[in-house]
Amino acid sequence: LIAARVGRVSWPVAIAASIGLAHVGEFAFVLAQAGSSAGLLPETWSQVFLASALFSLLLGPFLAQAAPRIAVALDARFRLSGQGGGRGSLAAPPADPSRQNHVVIAGFGLNGRNVARVLRAVRIPHLVVDQEPDRVAACAVDGSPSLIGNTAQPEILERAGIPHARALVIALSDPMATRHTARLARQMHPGLFIVVRTRAVSEMDVFYEVGANVVIPEEFETSIEIFTAVLRQFHVPSNIVEAQVMLLRRERYSVMRGQKLPGSVVEQLDEILAQGTTEAARVLQHSQAIGKTLGELDMAPEGTGARAVAVVRGGRAFTTLDASFRIEGGDTLVLLGAHREIDAALERLAPAPAPTAARGVRGWPGEDPEPHA
Secondary structure, three states: OHHHHHOOEOHHHHHHHHHHOOOOOOHHHHHHHHHHHOOOOOHHHHHHHHHHHHHHHHHHHHHHHHHHHHHHHHHHHHOHHHOOOOEOOOOOOOOOOOOOOOEEEEOOOHHHHHHHHHHHHOOOOEEEEEOOHHHHHHHHHHOOOEEEOOOOOHHHHHHOOHHHOOEEEEOOOOHHHHHHHHHHHHHHOOOOEEEEEEOOHHHHHHHHHOOOOEEEEHHHHHHHHHHHHHHHHOOOOHHHHHHHHHHHHHOOOOHHHOOOOOOOHHHHHHHHHHOOEEEEEEOOOOOOOOOOEOOOOOOOOOOOOOEEEEEEEOOEEEOOOOOOOEOOOOOEEEEEEOHHHHHHHHHHHOOOOOOHHHHOOOOOOOOOOOOOO
């Protein structure tokens, strides 16, 4: 502690370093053995020293882990940062009174950095809090305001302006720190919107209990993206897909956790896929359909395949169509038909012939496995 202060290191950093180095090192055993051999350390005291050294080594990891928190707490209690200056500080500067209605991001890992990047792009005021100096330095390079500290401590949340914040995004890898942060933030600001990102699915309900408004488990969100992509490939209407995703999130991913989800679209999926559907398709440049009629494309309203029930061209909608209606580049066709028919129609509208032979025939639920003639 004295050496750090002589080197003009700030009080919090000096205290943290002193606590982290307080345990006995392995070299002490070499010195003790040499002292015993030279008769400088009696046998009785040698045993006492060994026992004390072992106990000190056992405490070492815990002291190192707790050192920053103890230093910040002592700094906040005794106002040490303003005494004698020094380089570096574990304590954050006082809260900026002008910071209002902002977003606090706890943790500047991959998720925290992405959130900060988006908030910077849309010019939403925000503040990043992390206890790793290198991450705080990286945050400053990116151009986001930041402070160093542990958000599981009320002093840090106070200095981050939580009582006046609009939202808190918790992107920490430690579930315990996440719980403490969410609980403290909810106590300090009952109306705060709290979003928690978690890898530990088992902690979801606990995070909700301590005050989170939204808990986003990474693995489930990835599953939802896959599920959504698959449903869209089957031309399930967008409103049905969005309703299912909203239901999954609102019910806290019950289906994915092996629980029954009332009213789930999943249970009705066979029926939905067996029914006809609609699809809006835009005719791109170089499409093989340009210049052809709906009859030539087998999309006439009175046809047996996918039927074009409307065409939007230049902001004008054509709803009275026949087999002689000719397609132009930039047209948007509203198609009605079974899933297999819609899929075949989209291939005919594609810019280049699709390799259907290489793909094989898709087995659509509720339909004849053989393609229509």
